[in-house]
Amino acid sequence: MNDHITRRLREAAEAHQPDRARILARVERGAAGPPARHRTPPFARSWPRASLAGLAVAGILATGGLAVAGIVRTPPPSDTVTTAPAAPSPTVTPSPTPSAAPGSVAPVPAPAPAPATSTPTGPRPTPSASSHPQDGSLRSEGSVDSHSTVYWAQHNLVLKTAQPLTSLTVELRIAQTGDVRDTGNWRTLPSDDFTVTAQESGGVLVYRWVLKPGRTVPAGQHEFAGQFNHATGTRSAANDGYRVDAQSSSGPASVWGGFGPAR
Incomplete structure (x- = not known):
């Protein structure tokens, strides 16, 4: 909703073209009023009105320019979604493998010893074709x-x-x-x-x-x-x-x- 209003205001500000002649005419009409009861010299009577009119025009122009500049310079909100950085995955460092010296032959690991077996005490006949129990x-x-x-x-x-x-x-x-x-x-x-x-x-x-x-x-x-x-x-x-x-x-x-x- 805020994005839509901001966009509409920006478009209106860019399209706005102030009518200086119309603004000055309105200021002069407002400055013209019923004749004062006490006669004052023309110069004295016209000076305050002219000053007020000038100040009003300057204020209107300054306010409009600031508003337009603020709207135009305001950057649109970013649609980028900020996400938390992913935790870095642990780095697995391979264990160092000892390398053989140049020109040497890598040693061959010795075979694992065979499990010890118990030997029966006393002679036991070896099973053969002559045994039929x-x-x-x-x-x-x-x-x-x-x-x-x-x-x-x-x-x-x-x-x-x-x-x-x-x-x-x-x-x-x-x-x-x-x-x-x-x-x-x-x-x-x-x-x-x-x-x-x-x-x-x-x-x-x-x-x-x-x-x-x-x-x-x-x-x-x-x-x-x-x-x-x-x-x-x-x-x-x-x-x-x-x-x-x-x-x-x-x-x-x-x-x-x-x-x-x-x-």
């Missing part, structure tokens, strides 16, 4: 008993079956590594249900349990163990092994493997 519902695991010493040892076989067994033959085979002699054996199943033998043949001590005809091994976990003396020192069980042949309602099953360290 599970067959259907029959599972097995062989281990060296933790109570074994430098003179004597015991091998354990844990047998798990999900179905009753109507036929079972278990063999533990101990390699002759020096002075290996049988000192006993045991199992968690009733001793009357098995025929047990322990004999050496071809440099191997063999413990064998054979389920008697008409007997049944119930489903569950069972254990067999063979005990023997050996030459003084730490004995390796790498060449020892076991084999199990069984029969259930699902058919025959066989498992075999070696003896790892005690758990």
Whole structure:
């Protein structure tokens, strides 16, 4: 609204052309009045009127000129919208990278060390095609008993079956590594249900349990163990092994493997 009024006033001021003759005529008409009652000399009577007329004309011209000059010189309001300066974005300074000296070769970073791995205490057979610890519902695991010493040892076989067994033959085979002699054996199943033998043949001590005809091994976990003396020192069980042949309602099953360290 203020911009519109200012623009109209400026246009009117620029178009205004003062009529000096008309202004002087109006001043003279205003100065002419009824004759005074007291006669005064013509010169004295005309001087004040002329002075007043001149002053009035000068004042009108001066006022009009000032008004026009003020309107013309007043600059129009700027339409520019002032906005706050945006905050400068942080400057990221790259970290200095050490450069190699002229003619030298940059060093190659050393590879990170491989994580340390724990080594099991005691010999554990390496899995191979000769190991078959599970067959259907029959599972097995062989281990060296933790109570074994430098003179004597015991091998354990844990047998798990999900179905009753109507036929079972278990063999533990101990390699002759020096002075290996049988000192006993045991199992968690009733001793009357098995025929047990322990004999050496071809440099191997063999413990064998054979389920008697008409007997049944119930489903569950069972254990067999063979005990023997050996030459003084730490004995390796790498060449020892076991084999199990069984029969259930699902058919025959066989498992075999070696003896790892005690758990």
